[in-house]
Amino acid sequence: MILASFKQNKSLGCSEGRYPVKRHLVGSAAGVALALVLTGCGKGGSSGGADADGKTIRFVAAKYDDDTQPYWENLIKDFEAENPGYQVELEVVDWEQIDSKVKTYTQTGQQPDVLNYNKFSDFARDDLIHRAKDVVSPKVLDDFLPIFADQAQYEGVQYGLPFISSARLFFYNKDIFDKAGISEPPSSWAEVEDAAEKVKKAGDIPLGLPLGAEEAQAEFSIWAMNNGGGWTDKSGQWAVDQRANVETLDFLQKLTKAGLTQPNPEATNRKDVFNQFAQGKIGMINGAVFMRKGFIDTVDKKLNYGVAPLPSKDGTTHNTLGVQDYLVAFKKDEDKNREAVNKFLDFFYQKKNASKFLSTEGFLSVTKSAGDALSADSAYYKPFVDALSGARFAPTGNPNWATVEGAVKQRIGTAVSSAEPEEVLSEIQKTAEKDG
Amino acid sequence: MSAVTAETAPTAEPAAEISAKGAATAARRRRPPRLRTVLLTAVGWLVALTFLAPYLQMLLTALKPTQELMKSPPSYLPSRWEWSNFADVWSLKDPPVSDALWFSLYVAGMSTLLALAVGLPAAYYTARNRFRGRGAFLLLVLVTQMFAPTALLVGIYREMVSLDLTDTAEGLILVNAAFNLPFCIWILNAYFASIPKELEEAAYMDGAGRLGALARVTLPLALPGVVTALVYTFIGAWNEYVVALTITSSGDRTTLTKAIPGFVTAYQEQWQYLFATSLIAIVPVVVLFVFVERYLISGLTAGGIK
């Protein structure tokens, strides 16, 4: 039977796709219908695993390094032991991928209950997250250091929960400085240039300047803020193209073109610069508090380096770049998870738990209690903690910051190589002013 | 020796006229001249070396101790052979590579089976029959190949949510099978179409059913195509990264590809583990290939078909 039909079919057809598409439409309509039925069956299945009784929550944490996952797993075990019936589902995501995951979750309505992230204000603007005071106890709320709590505000209300912070200082290689005949670390830009010339003559790379896409915004803002520049003006409006910023890039461009930096700053990432410094090849860099754990100790524990305040244009005031990461709690349809979220967050912010994370990962504390616990290991951390009093932060409270940061990462490197600082900055300013 | 030459003498002349130059010749010769073999072997080995070079470099780097990894200028060989890098990554890291390996194997294997199971009938039928919508079907197959999962992440994720397949191997299997299916159908269609129908007709005449003819005559002849589709789908599913990243969330559902980039973050750099894991990831695919490679070439050249 099949054979017969097979032959019939063959003699039937010189016509192919030219034929009226009706048959094809029927076929595909059937397929689509089938698919829709399938999806209808599955819909409303799980809301990502969270439980009906509000005792299971989803927590997405960012991966800092290998110690992050074990830390959270242990913390969750302790939490679940102390609070029977409550469960936390953990997901650890690389920083590289977390943007994509978070956007996917938000777009599909699958936000977790708690998220460890570096932004919060656009969530606040879109009314996606709880206010800080709604998800932690007053004791925890008070424990946040004011300098960090202030940064976590959107339109005057605190939404973000400060998680960890870092500060930057000027790292210099004492051996290289000795070789070049420099006795003191530079504190003004003129001295930086001078020291750089000396180091270059002595045969090493003077200044490490990572303006590659990885963290260009941090590097740029460190220099800019020590020239009185920054991202916004005094009233909080975007002022990326201000005079002080242009001067900063002019200075950096001058250094680059004079060969006083590593080759091609616009294409070099922070990782590589940190590593070369740890190998003793670079004389000076803007380093971060976590450099020791992640980059120096792994290469050369005996590196002879010193730490100094970041150089500023005139050498008087020295600002540092403060960076903090946040925890945020997403609003869910029914509020049933809020109690569990509250419990979990309060548990984390207990002194012993929070300070354990900081000492494991090498960051600075954002709470008073954890900060006290950390001062034991003070020799290395003290300068960073002190510098925090003069810390300037990125305007994370402005929902457009993510867009500006993206534009800076992409473009700013070109300002020291192929393009002119003024044009690059005005491009970025345009992006900032566009309604994101 | 000379007897052989004498016997083949009548045909030797035209053959001798044909140049004995190396790789450009396509035909099979009765007895290749020695120079040609030597040349071919040399070129062959050179080619092999070129293709293996980056991976040898990966291997050497994976065996270096941490301090030496990014030394500038770099050393060619490790000063100390750190085989422990492989051991560490196999069982000590979180998640251990051994777990990720099995998970990846499962996902890739099942995706391949699914794609072939679904694609073989479709390709066979399309190759053998004219039916209304055939052209449209082939066009659909061609067009859906043009979409890379990277652009479709949100839609895929949303779909997995409604099918309740997030964070499951089954979800990954479906997606991988579906995205590799167009290629399978395309290439199987080409192979089936190139096999003359007469061969199947002959089998029908001898009493084999339609499926019997398919199994006994057509499939063996289309084996190169089937194997190509198999290898392509397996590798596609094995190395798939973005969808695995998006769909899975818990630690025990990690594919190998997901585990790899995590070694180098903004806060730590463990290139030796990254390279070690990548090398481990290559092994199963090569093993698979070693097994199926001979089927790639069998075909009508087996002779004796007529």
Next chain:
Amino acid sequence: MSVQDVTARIVGAEEDRTPAAPERGSRRPRPARRLRALEPLLWLGPALVLILAVVVWPVVEMVRTSLMDISSTGLTRGFAGGANYTELFAEPDLPGVVLRTLIWVVGVVTVTITVSLGLAQLLNARFPGRRLVRWALIVPWAASVLMTALTWRWMLNNFYGVVNRVLMDVGILDKPVNWLADPVQSFAWMMAVAVFVSLPFTAFVILSGLGTIPAEVYEAARLDGAGPVRTYLGVTLPLLRPSLLVAAIINVINVFNSFPVIWAMTRGGPGFSTDTTTTYMYKLAFDNQDVGESAAMAVVNFALILLVVLVYLRVVRHREETG
């Protein structure tokens, strides 16, 4: 029989031809037309369901997204109509990106196919160790493209990369070159890496194609007195046409959508000078935080691929008909 007959037989196997077997139609009554029309559904059904459900649905989603106004968090704010498209086409970097994408695709695919033809011949010939060479060739395909790209980035680094070391030791360079910092040099290297990872697959497709060419064809050619070059051009290449078609189209598609090579090696930088449409699309979503515009780019990217492939098919069909 002559070469032409054999070629025609094999290439034309698809076409409607009278079967040699006697008519068997009298065995059973003809099934109803309706039933017969559903037969394709039986064979094609599962494939259709899988494709439509898992591929087409997200595509619909993607097109829908390109018409929406999406906030930086991912939340949908409302219908945007063509606004994302107009914004996309107004981007000053777009023309460069599109041009570069075309250079990327044409360059990589032509080199890949040309070299693969030679490689397939090599792998088809008999010599000791052929097996091992074939196994070696699978390695770049077996390794994920991301891995290979990262390895090459590692090797090209101006501080610790081995390429510079080798070139300096051999005497070609006297100080390290930062290959990936210059847009043109890095683009050339990335194209080379893309060719590198595409060669195994293409070579094997052509190799399988070579395997389907029966020995009689070469015999016939030899009897006709054809030399190796004429045999290759006149017999082998035409018979390879189906494989070449598959290889070319798959390569065009994969290379167009290729993301890891450029992303891992230069991240499309400095600035946008090494971006192709796929990396640019990613940047729009995650640097510019504009998911809607990114979806628009994805749609445009797809349209480009479709255009290129259709043009290619038209050219091939035209050549078939006239040749």
